[in-house]
Amino acid sequence: MVKAVCDRTHTSWDADHAVLQAGAAVATHADLIAGSLGHGSAYSDEPLTLALAGMGDLRALPALQRHADANGFPSSRPHARILAALPAAELLPVVLPVLRQNPEQHSGAALLELLALWGPASAPAVSEVIRYLGTADTYDAMRVLGRIGPPAAATADRLAAYATGRGQGAGGSYPRRAAWAHWRVIGDPALALDVCGAAVRSGTASHGLPFLADLGPLAAVHTTPVRRLMESTGAWTRIYAAHAYWRITGDPEPAVPVLLAEVDPAWDGDPALPVREAVRILGQIGAPAVSAAPLLRRILAQEERLSRPWRGVRILADQAYVRTLTEALERIAPGTGTAPAPALVPAVRQRGLLVRWSK
Structure with missing residues (x-):
């Protein structure tokens, strides 16, 4: 199957996507895949590029640069999860110019997903991520800033504004994630405990529980309402409450x-x-x-x-499971x-x- 995709003679959409999701299962064919890159269009090369990237193989970088130059950088969240296998230090120089495109005119959700998966290694991208605050990708941008942590401390005031309902487009789940990110970038849990604790007490529990779980013992004041929510009628709420209770109490x-x-x-x-x-x-x-x-x-x-x-x-989902x-x-x-x-x-x-x- 890998040979068919590499020589583009007898293949299909399904074969392409099976190979790009295969990861370690096709690692023995890495040299064949690498040698096949650059012989077709950027579009036809994408499955092979992603397959190589999913192995963490740096030979995928020139092809990814060609995709970026042609405005065809992989733009889905599943693709971002594959690309996360590459070292941030190597791929960031390719990603940053793409992030600098007008965030009002295109979605950066996939690239922000990639940055969030890299966590603190994405620190050089803070300036680019800030530009997504106030756009349709605000929620994802706040996640990235929180994952980066202290190197994103300059965003603390803007995150506090979202946490208290003063940020542009604030509402929905924004306050909880913003408050969590605020804690992650400056280290002070007060705002996160207040905002996420209020969500748990108000009935919008599923939006506050994961953040209280991350706070762990710092959220001990909210143990009682979290314990009650373990008997919720909603399966996701029960799961998040059980996780939060264990993280907070250690029991x-x-x-x-x-x-x-x-x-x-x-x-x-x-x-x-x-x-x-x-x-x-x-x-x-x-x-x-x-x-x-x-x-x-x-x-x-x-x-x-x-x-x-x-x-x-399905292959990717099964592998993850x-x-x-x-x-x-x-x-x-x-x-x-x-x-x-x-x-x-x-x-x-x-x-x-x-x-x-x-x-």
């Missing part, structure tokens, strides 16, 4: 049953359900969540886990979680993702 006993109840072995990948998030949090809790280990091993051993994600995205399950098991019961061996082509063919490919 896993009430949280583990709530999280385990949401781990459905028949989950089909529906993003409206918090199954993968529950698994991830159980992994963070570690050994005290040992009661979850048998179920997680059973899910990991299934031949096919997800059926809902659409077409090529396998990583989450494996990492959770390794933290809960080290040495007992084994990921299935990569078998990309058989899995793809079985799920009907390729309509034509060449050996």
Whole structure:
């Protein structure tokens, strides 16, 4: 399949997207992929460029520069998550000029996703990220600034304005994220505790709980309302409340049953359900969540886990779920979680993702 995509003779949209999502499963073909770049158009090269980038291979950089020069830099969040495998120091010189384009005329959501994934390594981009405050991408920009932390301290006043409802376009979930970012850039939790705590008490809990979880023991004053929300009728609220309660108190006993109840072995990948998030949090809790280990091993051993994600995205979603399950098991019961061996082509063919490919 990789050879078919490289020589562009017998391939398809599905084959292209299978290869770009494959990551380590096609790492043995890295030299072939690298050697094939530059022989076609920027558009036809994109799957190979992303495949190489997903391995963290720096040979993807010249092709990414060509994409940027042609105003064709990858512009979706899934692509940003693939690009995050490359070192920020190497890819930022390519990304920064793209970010400097007029933020009012194009969405920077994918690039902001990339910067957020890099976290503090994105510090050289603070000036560019600031330009997205007050645009349709404000919420994503605040996330980046919070992930960068103290190097973004110059944005503290603007973040405080959003947190208190004075920022341009403020409203909705802006105050909670802005207050969290404010704490992350200056280190003072007072504003975040006030704004996010008020959200938890007011019934808009799901917008405040993840930030209280990040604050951890600093949010001890909000333990009681967080504990009550573990009995909410909303699955996401229960999950976030259990996570926040554990992070705030350090006590896993009430949280583990709530999280385990949401781990459905028949989950089909529906993003409206918090199954993968529950698994991830159980992994963070570690050994005290040992009661979850048998179920997680059973899910990991299934031949096919997800059926809902659409077409090529299914491979990426399944890989992410396998990583989450494996990492959770390794933290809960080290040495007992084994990921299935990569078998990309058989899995793809079985799920009907390729309509034509060449050996």
